[in-house]
Amino acid sequence: MSTTSNTIIGSGPQSIYASNPNNKVLIIDNGAYTLKIATNNPSQGHLVIPNQSGKVKNDKHSLLGDDLSNYSNPSEVKCRNPMEKGYITNWSLEKEIWDYVFKRDDMKVKPQDYNLLLTEEPFALEEIRKTMYEVVYEQYKFKSLYLTCPSTLGLVNIKQQLLQHQMQQLQPPLDANMQLLLKSPCHLVVDCGYSATHIVPHFQNTKLNYAIKRFGIGGKIMTNYLKEIVSFRYWDMMHETKLMNIIKERTCFISTDFMKDLTTCQKEREKSPLRLDYVLPNYNDSNNKTGYIKKPKEQINSSDNDIKENLDSNNNSNSNNNNEKDEDMDQVLTLVNERFTVPELLFNPSDIGMNQAGLAESIVQSINCTNPNLHIPLYSNIVLLGGSTLFPGLKQRLELELRRLAPEQYNINIFQPQDPILSPLYGGIRLAQQPDYLKYTVSRQEYEEYGYNYCNKKFF
Amino acid sequence: MSDSATINTEVIIDSNTSNITPQFTKRKSQLSKRFRVDNEEDRRLLKEKVVNSRLEQLENDNEQSININEDNDDDYQEEEEDLVYTTPVNKRRQSIAREKKKNEKKSMNLNFNEVLEKSYLETYPDHVPTYISVQSKPSSFPQRHFCSICGYIGSYTCKQCSSRYCCEKCYGVHSETRCKSSVYY
Numbered sequence: 001m002s003t004t005s006n007t008i009i010g011s012g013p014q015s016i017y018a019s020n021p022n023n024k025v026l027i028i029d030n031g032a033y034t035l036k037i038a039t040n041n042p043s044q045g046h047l048v049i050p051n052q053s054g055k056v057k058n059d060k061h062s063l064l065g066d067d068l069s070n071y072s073n074p075s076e077v078k079c080r081n082p083m084e085k086g087y088i089t090n091w092s093l094e095k096e097i098w099d100y101v102f103k104r105d106d107m108k109v110k111p112q113d114y115n116l117l118l119t120e121e122p123f124a125l126e127e128i129r130k131t132m133y134e135v136v137y138e139q140y141k142f143k144s145l146y147l148t149c150p151s152t153l154g155l156v157n158i159k160q161q162l163l164q165h166q167m168q169q170l171q172p173p174l175d176a177n178m179q180l181l182l183k184s185p186c187h188l189v190v191d192c193g194y195s196a197t198h199i200v201p202h203f204q205n206t207k208l209n210y211a212i213k214r215f216g217i218g219g220k221i222m223t224n225y226l227k228e229i230v231s232f233r234y235w236d237m238m239h240e241t242k243l244m245n246i247i248k249e250r251t252c253f254i255s256t257d258f259m260k261d262l263t264t265c266q267k268e269r270e271k272s273p274l275r276l277d278y279v280l281p282n283y284n285d286s287n288n289k290t291g292y293i294k295k296p297k298e299q300i301n302s303s304d305n306d307i308k309e310n311l312d313s314n315n316n317s318n319s320n321n322n323n324e325k326d327e328d329m330d331q332v333l334t335l336v337n338e339r340f341t342v343p344e345l346l347f348n349p350s351d352i353g354m355n356q357a358g359l360a361e362s363i364v365q366s367i368n369c370t371n372p373n374l375h376i377p378l379y380s381n382i383v384l385l386g387g388s389t390l391f392p393g394l395k396q397r398l399e400l401e402l403r404r405l406a407p408e409q410y411n412i413n414i415f416q417p418q419d420p421i422l423s424p425l426y427g428g429i430r431l432a433q434q435p436d437y438l439k440y441t442v443s444r445q446e447y448e449e450y451g452y453n454y455c456n457k458k459f460f
Numbered sequence: 461m462s463d464s465a466t467i468n469t470e471v472i473i474d475s476n477t478s479n480i481t482p483q484f485t486k487r488k489s490q491l492s493k494r495f496r497v498d499n500e501e502d503r504r505l506l507k508e509k510v511v512n513s514r515l516e517q518l519e520n521d522n523e524q525s526i527n528i529n530e531d532n533d534d535d536y537q538e539e540e541e542d543l544v545y546t547t548p549v550n551k552r553r554q555s556i557a558r559e560k561k562k563n564e565k566k567s568m569n570l571n572f573n574e575v576l577e578k579s580y581l582e583t584y585p586d587h588v589p590t591y592i593s594v595q596s597k598p599s600s601f602p603q604r605h606f607c608s609i610c611g612y613i614g615s616y617t618c619k620q621c622s623s624r625y626c627c628e629k630c631y632g633v634h635s636e637t638r639c640k641s642s643v644y645y
Contacts (some may be wrong), residue, residue, distance in 0.1 A: 084572040091568040123591045127575045131568065199596075209589050215596045216519075229611065266612045275492045337611045350603040352518065353511035362596040 017382055025432035026114040026142075028098075029150060029425045032083040033194035034221060036425040038102055039109070040432035045276065046425055047107060053093055057312040064100040074242045086121040086195040087128050087218075091135055098140075109456060111140040117428050119150040122198065122212050130452055137447045144441035146431075147459040150424035151189035151200040154385040157427030158417050159205075165266045177380075177413045188363065192346065192388035194219040199361065199366045201378055209460070211369035215356040217349050219388045223248050225352065226342045234333055235280070243281065244291050247333070248342065248387035251276055254393040255340040256400060265337045272336055280331040285456065294332065347401065360401035379410045385420045507622045609633050 006384040029036035031051060038046035039352055054063035054077035063071060082094035102109040116136060126134075136145050162182050174182070181187070191198045227244040230236045236427055237244055255261045265272045277294035345351055347358040357365060367378050379402070384395065395414050402412050417423055431437060442455050581590040607614035609628035614624030618631070621639050624630045 087572065089570040089572050089575075091570075092479070093569075098491075123589065123594055125575050125579050125581075125591060127579065128570060128572075131570060135568075210587075212589065212594045213596045214594050221518045224520065233610070262612060341606070341611055348599070348604065350599055350601075351606065352514065353603075354515060355598045357596045357599040361599055365596055386592075 020168065023438065024114045025117055025437065026109055026111075026426035027117045027425060027432055028151070029119045029428065030083075030088065030094075031119075031150075031194060032081065032086055034421070035097065035101070036422060037107070038425055038429055039114075040429060041109075045102070045106070046396070046429075047101065048422070049097075050079075051083065051097060052081055052092075053096055054079045062096065064097055065069070065104070075239050079241075082196065086193060086218075087124050088132065089128065091131055095135065095139070111142050114141040114142060115144045115146070115432075115434055115438070116140075117146045119153060119424060119428070120147055121196075122149050122207065122209065123214075126456075129456065133367065133447065133452045133455055134236040135206070137444050141444065144438065145447075145455070146437075146441040147455070148428075149200065150193075151191045151385055152199060152202065152205065152207055152261065153425075153427030153431065154191070154417075154420075154423035155187055155189050155202055155236075155383060155427070156205060157423045157430060158383060158415070160430055161417075178415070180413070181381050181383075181415055184377045184381050186374050187381045187383055188378045189383045189385055190363065190389070192218065192359075192384070192386040194387065197346070197362075197388070197400075199362050199411070201366055201370055201374070203374065208370060211366050213362045213366040213369075215358070215362055216354060216456075217345050219245075219248075221352075222252075222342050222345055225345065226252070226338060229338055229342070230333065230335075233338075235331065243290070247278055247335075249390070250293060251278060251335055251339050252343045252345070252391060253340055254343045254391045254397045256393060256397050258340065259346055261340060262337060267299075271335055274339060275334065275336045276339060278333045278335060280297060280333055282330065343388075343394075346388065346391075346394075347397065360398060360405055364405045375407075376410055379406055380413045382412070382414045384414065384416045385423055387421050389416065389420050396441065503622050510621065537619070608638065 023040070025040040027038045027040070034048050035051040036046065036048050041156075049065040050068055052068060054068045054071065056063065056071075056076055056078075063077060068077065068079070080090070080093055080095065082088055082090040083404070084090070088094050101107055102111065118132075118136070120132075127232060129154060133145075136142050160198050161179055162174060166182065185204045187202045189198075189200045189202060191200065195218045196216050197218060201208045201211045217230060223241060223245045226248050227237050231246065261274060265274055269275070275371075279288070279291050279294050281291040282288045306342055347360060349356050349358055356362075363382070367375055370378065382398075382402075384398075399412060399414055406412060419426075440458075442458055447455060576591065581592045584590050584593075586593075603615045605624045606612065607630050608623045609625060609630035612626050614626045616625055616631070617623070618625060618634060618639060623634070623638070625634050
């Protein structure tokens with residue numbers, strides 16, 4: 001088992017592509033939480049906006065993009081999601097959001113001039129796909145479409161990043177595990193998204209459809225679960241989904257020994273080292289719009305150096321007094337076991353009654369569906385993608401659990417890229433910069449002639 | 461906890477002694493409301509129902525139901541305005557146009573569960589992977605149980621609603637606020 005850190009300083013895609021006006025490609029990574037969009041024009045940056053449309057009372061216009069994420073009082077906004085279970089179902093809403101992006105000053109995209117590269121979760125139902133083709137080809141009139149799975153794109157990006165790193169002989173040099181990842185034809189991509197988690201084995205950059213596994217735990221369920229617990233036990237947060245999402249991202253972690261942590265928390269709730277105070281936002285104070293983690297008092301008081309403490313005692317006490325005055329006004333949310341019981345759902349969905357296996361077991365189930373010859377390379381080339389893999393401790397826990405479940409002689413190696421959220425987008429840009437990109441697409445003429453069955457065959 | 465136990469024994473005694481003392485027959489026929497769930501089957505049903513509704517709640521996006529109501533309110537106001545300012549002919553035309561718009565919108569907006577039902581994925585052969593067949597199978601480990609109030613290990617089960625609790629204090633909170641004691645409502 002390897003314990004070395006596999007993170008590497010990632011570099012965005014390089015500008016290899018000489019821009020050709022005929023081959024303009026628009027890349028959209030349509031996530032359920034954020035919409036990531038870029039073009040293959042290297043001078044144009046990428047854009048990340050929430051894939052939601054918000055509404056405020058007494059205002060008919062909906063809030064989109066930056067207006068939504070920077071709105072002064074987020075608890076007033078009622079958000080609607082165009083995606084359901086990771087698939088686009090509400091197209092009128094999705095079109096509203098796309099229109100907004102296309103018209104933005106830093107994008108300025110005319111759909112008729114562009115080829116579209118769109119991501120889609122595996123196994124979209126036929127009717128959902130039909131509607132998508134209709135919108136893309138008939139309403140937006142894109143020149144062509146290439147439909148692919150975000151995990152494939154993410155994998156492409158990571159491999160090319162490593163390859164570039166090796167070719168340019170950057171420091172630090174790749175370790176043995178990364179070199180293996182580069183050479184191996186088999187990879188297992190774990191995509192922990194907002195609405196579900198997918199486990200997608202790949203052979204030579206092609207996903208193996210028969211071995212894909214999916215379970216319904218994603219960022220959304222975890223945020224809602226935390227919101228529910230906190231609202232019942234401490235403060236009413238039922239209308240503060242956005243804030244709870246921020247708190248989840250800042251405070252939650254994955255415990256390596258869940259039962260032990262739980263029992264220690266139960267014994268001494270107040271003194272537990274896992275206890276954390278989160279100061280809730282105060283909307284009158286412009287500096288404190290999302291809240292922050294309060295530093296424990298003991299840390300300030302119990303500094304090791306006695307002399308220093310004596311010297312600083314006057315200053316400290318003054319500042320402490322000031323702080324305490326402020327703190328009396330603040331609302332504090334104390335989190336103890338909530339910090340690790342919430343992300344624990346990823347490994348044990350049965351904790352909330354969901355009758356599905358967790359992350360480690362699903363990986364084993366998925367690998368067992370493949371040819372036995374692929375088992376060894378798949379176990380040793382696991383790649384983590386998606387926003388929910390950013391919980392601290394996820395990699396260690398996954399390694400521990402897989403070690404228990406996998407055959408003893410197999411080597412387990414997990415790779416965590418630096419930017420698991422934007423990796424698919426970068427992969428898309430890299431793909432679009434390839435000279436033979438148009439070979440993979442289905443153009444509008446082809447769609448009009450052969451219909452959607454032809455597309456389905458091409459994007460299996 | 462102790463309270464419920466005593467009631468339970470009383471009920472049993474009632475049934476045993478009903479032949480001897482006719483006074484108690486009245487009490488026997490009227491089981492306490494809190495004991496509507498008195499057999500395993502009902503308990504299982506209730507548990508399933510609670511779990512499913514909870515999962516649905518967790519899947520829920522940001523207050524969608526409220527939004528729908530608001531939209532309806534908007535429509536209603538518009539109609540009122542129409543009544544004041546327009547002639548009946550215009551109104552009819554407008555209502556037709558509005559219906560058309562609604563139909564268009566509907567065709568673009570799918571409901572995932574409906575689409576899933578309509579596509580009959582169960583009828584596909586086993587070797588074709590579909591949305592349903594890729595769902596991961598149940599875990600081989602037993603389910604762990606946590607106190608529904610404080611989140612620590614829940615060793616005891618509520619007799620009525622089969623949710624878990626860890627101590628008497630939590631049970632008190634549970635029975636006051638959360639106990640859904642019947643399958644039927």
